[in-house]
Amino acid sequence: MNGRTLYHALVLGAFCLGFGTLLATTDLLTADEIKLRQVEDLQASLGQVIPASIHDNNPVNDAIVMKNEEGKEITIYRATRGGRVTGVAYELLGSGYGGEIRLLLGVDGDGKILGVRATEHRETPGLGDKIDVAKTDWILRFTGLSLGAPPADKWKVKKDGGQFDQFSGATITPRGVVSAIRSGLEFFAAHKTQMLEVH
Amino acid sequence: MADSYSRIIKDGLWENNGVLCQMLGMCPTMAMTTSATNGLGMGLATAFVMATSNLLIAALRGYITQEVRIPVYILIIAAMVTLVDLSLNAYMHELYKVLGLFIPLIVSNCLPLGRAEVYASKEPVLPSFLDGVFMGLGFTASLTVIGACREIVGSGTLFADAHLLLGPVFSFLETRVLPADTGILVVVLPPGGFLATGLLLSLKRILDIRAGKPIRLAGAHSV
Numbered sequence: 224m225n226g227r228t229l230y231h232a233l234v235l236g237a238f239c240l241g242f243g244t245l246l247a248t249t250d251l252l253t254a255d256e257i258k259l260r261q262v263e264d265l266q267a268s269l270g271q272v273i274p275a276s277i278h279d280n281n282p283v284n285d286a287i288v289m290k291n292e293e294g295k296e297i298t299i300y301r302a303t304r305g306g307r308v309t310g311v312a313y314e315l316l317g318s319g320y321g322g323e324i325r326l327l328l329g330v331d332g333d334g335k336i337l338g339v340r341a342t343e344h345r346e347t348p349g350l351g352d353k354i355d356v357a358k359t360d361w362i363l364r365f366t367g368l369s370l371g372a373p374p375a376d377k378w379k380v381k382k383d384g385g386q387f388d389q390f391s392g393a394t395i396t397p398r399g400v401v402s403a404i405r406s407g408l409e410f411f412a413a414h415k416t417q418m419l420e421v422h
Numbered sequence: 423m424a425d426s427y428s429r430i431i432k433d434g435l436w437e438n439n440g441v442l443c444q445m446l447g448m449c450p451t452m453a454m455t456t457s458a459t460n461g462l463g464m465g466l467a468t469a470f471v472m473a474t475s476n477l478l479i480a481a482l483r484g485y486i487t488q489e490v491r492i493p494v495y496i497l498i499i500a501a502m503v504t505l506v507d508l509s510l511n512a513y514m515h516e517l518y519k520v521l522g523l524f525i526p527l528i529v530s531n532c533l534p535l536g537r538a539e540v541y542a543s544k545e546p547v548l549p550s551f552l553d554g555v556f557m558g559l560g561f562t563a564s565l566t567v568i569g570a571c572r573e574i575v576g577s578g579t580l581f582a583d584a585h586l587l588l589g590p591v592f593s594f595l596e597t598r599v600l601p602a603d604t605g606i607l608v609v610v611l612p613p614g615g616f617l618a619t620g621l622l623l624s625l626k627r628i629l630d631i632r633a634g635k636p637i638r639l640a641g642a643h644s645v
Contacts, residue, residue: 235490238482242501249508256512263515348456349577349607 269300269312271356272329272338277309278302289417291410299418308419310337311411317403320395321345324354328407332419335369339404351396361388362400370408378405430549434556440533441564441619442626447533451565452615454524458580461569462562463521463587467506469558472534475499476554479542486543495538496529503528520586533561568618574599576610 262283269282282300291297302310310331317324324344329337339362346352353359364387370378379385380398389397411418438444441451447468454464475498479486486494507525510518528534537557542550574580578600585593608614 231487231490234485234487235493238486238494238497242497246501246504249505253508253512257508260511260515264519347607348610349605 268327268340268342269329271340272312272327273300273302273310274337277304277331277337279304282312287418289414297410301418303421306421308332308421311418312337313407313410314342315403315407317399319344319346319354319399320351320393321347324396324399324403326400326403326407328404330408330411333369334408334411334415335367336365336404336408338363339365341400346396347393350390350393353390353393354396354400361390361397365404370405370412375405378402426549427552430552431556434553434558435560435563439564439626440536440557440561441568442623444533444536445623446536447531447561448619450524450527450531451568452612452619453527455565455569455572455615455618456610457573457577457582458566458570459582459584459587460520460524461565461567462584463517464524465558465562465565467510467521467525468528468531468533469555469562470506471499471502471528472537472558472561473551473554474502474505475534476537476542477547477551478502479538480545480547480550483543491539491543492535495535495543499534499538500529516586520583533557564622568615568622571622572609572614572618575606576608576614577605578602 266281266283273282280301280303282302285301285303287299287301288296289299297313300312301308302312310329312327312329315326315328317326322345324346325342326339327342328339331337340356341354341362344352344354346354353361356362373386376384377386378401380387380389380394380401382389382394383398385401387397387401434440436442440446441448450464450468455461475495478498479495482498503525506528507522510525511522534554537553541553545553570580573582578598580597580599581592581595584595585591588595609618
């Protein structure tokens with residue numbers, strides 16, 4: 224009986240070893256390609272929130288890591304032109320109806336929004352997913368705005384007395400996005416010097 | 423022999439269709455059919471995994487002992503899924519962005535495991551491979567049809583974003599059936615998955631009854 228158990232264990236072990244080797248080889252072969260694709264993805268989304276005209280560097284390669292108020296590390300991608308920082312982009316987390324909404328925010332040196340995009344979300348199709356630029360251009364209205372314009376108490380959806388449209392049937396999603404963008408701008412205001420400092 | 427191959431094809435595509443008759447793999451069937459394109463993509467990825475895992479299991483069936491067969495099948499299926507996941511990510515990245523989230527789910531799909539146990543563990547390599555291919559294609563067809571119904575009623579489009587899955591050549595498939603914003607939202611939401619799948623299952627039953635076939639319980643094999 225023990226001999227048979229050992230035999231089964233050996234069979235299973237041999238299969239694990241064989242397929243483990245196969246997977247390790249595949250991982251080895253594809254790892255570099257996958258890393259390249261990730262950099263391309265990041266570059267493509269950074270390109271949407273930082274106009275090409277304001278920088279002559281590659282923001283992917285000019286990243287600094289900072290900590291926000293909650294102690295979470297945030298990577299700041301910096302656009303520079305002639306050695307001067309002309310804009311930064313970083314990720315924001317908003318809370319929507321379907322969970323976390325990931326946003327990418329681009330801000331210029333004066334704290335004005337260069338662009339913002341929802342990069343990942345699980346909002347309801349047809350309702351909350353209107354924040355996605357592939358569905359509607361709702362999120363484009365933030366371009367050019369800053370903390371002073373509109374004033375801080377107007378950085379809300381209309382239902383809460385602010386100036387941003389909610390969608391019919393969906394208030395939670397735009398509310399989460401607006402408040403995430405506002406705190407993103409506050410983060411910029413608080414750490415401006417450090418972000419724009421030339422290393 | 424030719425007769426048994428045509429049996430495999432008929433069984434996989436219609437007579438013993440994975441979704442409509444065996445009622446296996448219902449999780450991706452309902453989760454991934456919010457559009458025809460999603461259903462097609464998920465189906466094709468599953469078909470590939472089923473074909474390769476059936477092939478490997480049939481080829482190695484002499485070495486797999488009865489007692490450890492289930493872990494070995496799962497190991498082989500999971501390895502094939504990871505292989506697909508990594509290669510799609512590296513070489514077909516646009517497609518991966520559409521399907522990426524759902525590919526790991528294939529491991530938990532009972533259909534590949536079911537075919538491994540029922541078919542590939544007993545039959546030679548070539549029929550097992552074909553069984554995987556056609557069971558997979560039957561699964562793909564069911565998912566595409568359910569996805570198409572839900573997409574038309576729910577979003578008013580058909581094969582939206584097909585070019586992301588199949589390449590720009592297939593962008594002619596993308597059509598708008600109903601005017602924008604007239605779709606019935608609930609059909610694209612999770613309850614719609616149950617409704618559409620249920621209706622399609624009933625339709626298949628009606629066709630079977632019309633054809634005078636004996637009613638079989640889900641997953642059972644005629645005695």
